[in-house]
Amino acid sequence: MSTASPVxxxxxxxxxxxxxxxxxxxxxxxxxxxxxxxxNTWVSGTHNRSSIQGFFGAGQEDASRTEPFxxxxxxxxxxxxxxxxxxPVEFLLHAIAACLTAGVANIASxxxxxxxxxxxxxxxxxxxxxxxxxxxxxxxxxEQIRVTFTIEGDASPERLRDLVERSRARSAVYDxxxxxxxxxxxxxx
Amino acid sequence: MSTASPVxxxxxxxxxxxxxxxxxxxxxxxxxxxxxxxxNTWVSGTHNRSSIQGFFGAGQEDASRTEPFxxxxxxxxxxxxxxxxxxPVEFLLHAIAACLTAGVANIASxxxxxxxxxxxxxxxxxxxxxxxxxxxxxxxxxEQIRVTFTIEGDASPERLRDLVERSRARSAVYDxxxxxxxxxxxxxx
Numbered sequence: 001m002s003t004a005s006p007v008x009x010x011x012x013x014x015x016x017x018x019x020x021x022x023x024x025x026x027x028x029x030x031x032x033x034x035x036x037x038x039x040n041t042w043v044s045g046t047h048n049r050s051s052i053q054g055f056f057g058a059g060q061e062d063a064s065r066t067e068p069f070x071x072x073x074x075x076x077x078x079x080x081x082x083x084x085x086x087x088p089v090e091f092l093l094h095a096i097a098a099c100l101t102a103g104v105a106n107i108a109s110x111x112x113x114x115x116x117x118x119x120x121x122x123x124x125x126x127x128x129x130x131x132x133x134x135x136x137x138x139x140x141x142x143e144q145i146r147v148t149f150t151i152e153g154d155a156s157p158e159r160l161r162d163l164v165e166r167s168r169a170r171s172a173v174y175d176x177x178x179x180x181x182x183x184x185x186x187x188x189x
Numbered sequence: 190m191s192t193a194s195p196v197x198x199x200x201x202x203x204x205x206x207x208x209x210x211x212x213x214x215x216x217x218x219x220x221x222x223x224x225x226x227x228x229n230t231w232v233s234g235t236h237n238r239s240s241i242q243g244f245f246g247a248g249q250e251d252a253s254r255t256e257p258f259x260x261x262x263x264x265x266x267x268x269x270x271x272x273x274x275x276x277p278v279e280f281l282l283h284a285i286a287a288c289l290t291a292g293v294a295n296i297a298s299x300x301x302x303x304x305x306x307x308x309x310x311x312x313x314x315x316x317x318x319x320x321x322x323x324x325x326x327x328x329x330x331x332e333q334i335r336v337t338f339t340i341e342g343d344a345s346p347e348r349l350r351d352l353v354e355r356s357r358a359r360s361a362v363y364d365x366x367x368x369x370x371x372x373x374x375x376x377x378x
Contacts, residue, residue, distance in 0.1 A: 012233030040286035042307035044201030073287035088288035097229035098262035118231035141364030175330030
């Protein structure tokens with residue numbers, strides 16, 4: 001016999017704790033100041049590896065991650081790499097899908113909607129004449145990103161579509177990708 | 190006895206092939222049209238998983254990746270997740286470090302500079318009052334990203350620093366993160 005309440009268990013989201021967390025931040029807004037980090041080490045050629053572990057948030061250094069997450073990136077052979085990982089730009093597509101999806105799950109749970117399916121595909125169009133320096137009219141990055149969701153659950157199609165829209169409106173990655181962010185680069189040589 | 194030429198082997202970058210690739214695209218610019226893709230499947234709560242495999246480029250569907258790359262994303266417990274992966278926004282930090290690093294390696298090799306060390310750390314500051322809906326003045330995404338490189342090789346500090354600057358000027362991820370990109374979202378419900 002499970003002791004989990006139906007509300008707490010909905011979609012795997014602990015809804016009471018989610019609301020309690022929002023209330024705690026409302027009472028003490030500085031808890032919401034987070035700093036995330038990655039370190040990257042060059043391996044060879046276009047192959048390099050990032051490590052993601054520590055972050056600051058809720059007023060302290062996180063101690064919950066006892067091991068780092070590690071990710072390789074590389075260019076494929078057609079782009080003169082060794083294919084030991086996806087290209088850096090492909091991780092942007094993962095990031096937006098993951099952010100929107102997490103938001104949909106949270107918002108659905110808060111609204112009492114049980115999801116049975118939530119999948120997405122992301123496509124990014126890029127013209128490499130930009131990064132190859134062959135066209136000054138071509139930007140370096142993606143020209144367009146398209147996200148397509150399939151969502152199923154115990155609510156009307158309109159309410160299910162609205163979950164994605166509300167997630168978009170509060171997505172950190174969507175904000176960064178559509179509006180940009182200041183990036184500073186310092187070099188020790 | 191290795192048959193690799195010193196030039197081709199520099200930093201693990203096949204420089205003749207790199208220049209040949211640029212020449213091929215110069216002669217046939219449509220080869221530079223690429224489409225990258227990711228698919229994402231919700232697991233539970235804020236935990237979801239992306240798969241990255243196929244892409245279109247150089248005039249055809251890639252066939253070099255025989256297995257997909259798979260990446261989990263999640264929120265940590267302090268953000269009411271289950272910590273089965275980094276947060277989506279942390280993948281943005283990996284992406285920018287990886288993109289700048291690959292560029293530095295390519296440019297160094299093209300210039301005949303041998304690198305002996307190339308490392309970076311990336312920090313992203315975010316105020317979650319935005320995504321929690323507690324402050325309309327706070328943006329959802331990062332307020333600032335800082336990248337710090339350490340680079341060593343057989344060139345002057347000025348030339349080594351210039352490698353990072355030239356990489357920045359041709360980085361796809363730097364362009365997307367600083368300038369933004371149109372993102373469309375479609376939903377099938």
